[in-house]
């Protein structure tokens with residue numbers, strides 16, 4: 001299974017086999033590129049509810 005999550009700010013997509021890793025990437029990107037503290041729990045909830053490549 002591949003997990004994918006787009007950045008809510010710019011739409012850049014992050015994908016990988018590991019759900020936690022994808023969440024970390026999106027949160028780190030939002031912080032580094034946008035100065036935006038993205039809630040990791042919300043990212044994980046999105047990942048749980050949406051498996052586009054399942």
Ligand SMILES: [Zn+2]
Nearest residue numbers: 007009010012
């Ligand atoms: Zn972004």
